[in-house]
Each structure stands twice: as C-alpha cells, then as structure tokens.
Amino acid sequence: MSDCLFCKIIAGEIPSAKVYEDDQVYAFRDIHPMAPTHVLVVPRHHIVSMAAVGEADDAQLAACLRACSAVALQEGLVNGFRVVTNCGPDACQSVQHLHFHVLGGKQLSEKMD
Ligand code: AMP
Numbered sequence: 001m002s003d004c005l006f007c008k009i010i011a012g013e014i015p016s017a018k019v020y021e022d023d024q025v026y027a028f029r030d031i032h033p034m035a036p037t038h039v040l041v042v043p044r045h046h047i048v049s050m051a052a053v054g055e056a057d058d059a060q061l062a063a064c065l066r067a068c069s070a071v072a073l074q075e076g077l078v079n080g081f082r083v084v085t086n087c088g089p090d091a092c093q094s095v096q097h098l099h100f101h102v103l104g105g106k107q108l109s110e111k112m113d
Pocket of ligand 1: 005014016029030031032033040085086092093094095096
C-alpha cells in the first residue's frame, strides 16, 4: 500500500531500528517505547488488522507469532513478555497495517485495558 507508514518502513523508504527480519516479517523498535523492550512485529504483506486475517495467508500469520517469540528470545526477555495487537478505533489502532507489540524488560501492569 503506497500510503501505508509500515509498508514504507518495510520498503526502507522511512528509517527504522531493525530488530529482526525474515521472508515474511519485519520487526523494529517502536518510536515511542512503552517498556524497555518495545518491538513492532509486522507482516511484510499488507493486512489492515486482526479483523482482516481471514483473508491472510496461514504461513504469514504463523510467521508473525514465531517472530514475536524470536524477538523476545533475542531481546533476552527470559522473565516474560507481552504481545498485543490493537484492532480498530475502540482499541486505539493508529497504524492500519497489522502489527504485534512485543513488550518486556520490566514488570508489566496487571491491567489489560
Ligand atoms: P497502534 O497504536 O497499536 O496502531 O501502534 C502503532 C505504533 O506505531 C505506536 O506504538 C507508535 O509509537 C508506532 N510508530 C508510529 N510511527 C513509527 C515509526 N516511524 N517508527 C516506529 N514506530 C512507530
């Protein structure tokens, strides 16, 4: 998608701090980190959100989850981590390209809202 921020980051048109990549996934540090480790795991192929994964390739979705785990391992999050994806306005999704926040490196809040 030509007007998508994360598509531009994946294409290298906008700089990012790369953490991990493979043929299906690109992962980079969130520009406004909410934890000592805050990485965004993004499928290379444009998918709007969790609401649209019914149209997505199974291998690509599985690759996203495996990449979250690989990022956590690579970042040394041995004491645990959280994976979050915001979907739609009620969840405050601000970038309309599916992404998974990998958060860790501190004791995270019990609150999920
Ligand atoms: P969400 O609000 O769940 O859609 O998450 C979008 C995330 O993208 C936010 O946490 C932003 O801080 C992050 N973000 C926005 N622009 C950039 C950027 N250029 N590089 C890295 N992270 C970004």
